[in-house]
Amino acid sequence: NTVNNELDKKADKRDLENRVLKKDFNAACNELSQNLNDYMQKFNVHDDTQKQDLEKMNRDIEGKLDRSELEELRDYIDKQLKKLKRLAKEQQQTQQQHVHLMSEDEAAGLRKQLIRFHCISCDRPIDVQPHPQQPSLPANQGMRPIQSPRPYTTYELDQIRQYQK
Secondary structure (H helix, E strand, O other), X not given: OHHHHHHHHOOOXXXXXXXXXXXXXXXXXXXXXXXXXXXXXXXXXXXXXXXXXXXXXXXXXXOXXXXXXXXXXXXXXXXXXXXXXXXXHHHHHHHHHOHHHOXXXXXXXXXXXXXXXXXXXXXXXXXXXXXXXXOOOOOXXXXXXXXXXXXXXXXXXXXXXXXXO
């Protein structure tokens, strides 16, 4: 029996392999603590960045238009477009009423009859006051004739030939 008691008190090699040294345990705990501190710092930085982004988004949202303001803007634009359409129709009607009052410059060309002028392209009557034609080129005095230096050079060449003989 005593032998069994003594054997029970004796350390088993398998138990020793599973044991951790205090130094290794403290090193692992310190490393784990350091990693946790690093992650907490990164989380705090990320949290601050997230708060700043949220504040910026809130400011941007406050600067946006509400639905009621957007409806007012849409109504204003619709009114302006209706005015423009109405003015365009009125202008088109007045142009159709005053077709015969086109100016001479607006017609593609003129065909003269005894009473009225007509546009060549559309044959609409045009009321214009005939005026004298203006010349296409300005009236100037005749141009001076170009005087050639040829007679002088010929005379000089003749003299040079005589001296060489």
